Amino acid sequence: MTFSIVGRDPRTGDLGVAVASKFLAVGALVPFVQGGVGAVATQSYVNTTFGPEGLRRLAAGLDPQQVSAQFQAEDPDIGQRQFGLVSASGHSATFTGPGCHDWAGGFAGPDVAIQGNILTGEEVVTVMREAWEAGTGLPLPRRLLSALVAGDRAGGDRRGRQSAALLCAGPGRGYGGLTDDWVNLRADDHADPCAELARLLDLHDLLFTRPAHTRPFTAAELDWLRALLRRQGYAQTLPAGAWDEQTEAAAWALYGTENLEERWVAGGQVDPVALAYLQGRYPG
Known part of the structure; x- marks a missing residue:
């Protein structure tokens, strides 16, 4: 009951997930990111173990397609699940179970996995992919958010809007340079959560971006x-x-x-x- 994008910046190694849904506090369940390892979005009757377990398996050396195959083999309710994975090397996978509510589907390519269910139509995924491809050169949080906003404007979740989240990690990008955890923003219950997420990202960039010029x-x-x-x-x-x-x-x-x-x-x-x-x- 959600649409999301999982992405990697090949220039910097940054990893992240952007997600929106007609669901309270979607950021509490869907996005999982670990710097130097990978990123996972798990949605549609969420199996919350897919996030930490997906990262663990990526860290152990499996690629996203192998992790996807294991999840499909192990979860008896896999038909209702949807997820996307991107590894630190840029390999990706997306999966949509046949029991996900229409419209449901996704796209996976180098450095990106896009997926959604209960969407207004396939065009949501299409415009997200186009926005992602047009965003080359943007910092990863901006690139992910631009794709999420494009999907929202194309119709997004056909039930309406409620929450959105952006989670990113990058080498030494966290507060004080002491962690890879970088952007962790959520609009948990908002009439226009993607716009609120954009406002929060502007504020985050003001307060937590290190000087580019002095x-x-x-x-x-x-x-x-x-x-x-x-x-x-x-x-x-x-x-x-x-x-x-x-x-x-x-x-x-x-x-x-x-x-x-x-x-x-x-x-x-x-x-x-x-x-x-x-x-x-x-x-x-």
Whole structure:
């Protein structure tokens, strides 16, 4: 009762799943991702063991087609199941049991598996595939989301909308660079869950994307920042002139309070994205 896309970025090795459904909190049941191993979407009368077990078998060296064959042989209710798998090497598989509610089906190709059931029609999978193929060059979360939105606009789940989720992992992409777990966003009960997921991804990118470009503060920007730090209570007084340790300590505290620590740059450098956000939040 869901449509999903499982994908891999061949440039970076990032892996992920995007999913939407007329089902409460679909992100709690369908997507499973492990950096360096693979990604799984399990849906339609969900066998929740397929997620962790699929990742375990991929990690043990099986390819997605072998995992799919094993699931089909082992699950007595396989006729009602649907799932997609993509490995860290980019191999893929999708399966739709004959007992899944119409329209049901999928597509698997290099780096991607797309599947859905109770859809308005086959065109949902078709436009998702087209959006995926057109999204080459996008970061994986954006590419997956663009395909999900395309499927939603084509009709998606014929029962309507309720929830959506995006789960991605990539080498060292997690918070602080200490984990591969990267994007984990859910709209559990929403009138337009794909649009809400897009809003959440924008916010995630603002707060948790590391700087792509940095530059020194200008003199005017440094004056503005010091005035802000004093006004917000991070320092009572700050010296004028060049960047100094006192300004750095106060600015680091500001960034931490604003949840911008992933965009922090020491030594008087600044990420223009973080600066624009702060200037918009604290004008004057």
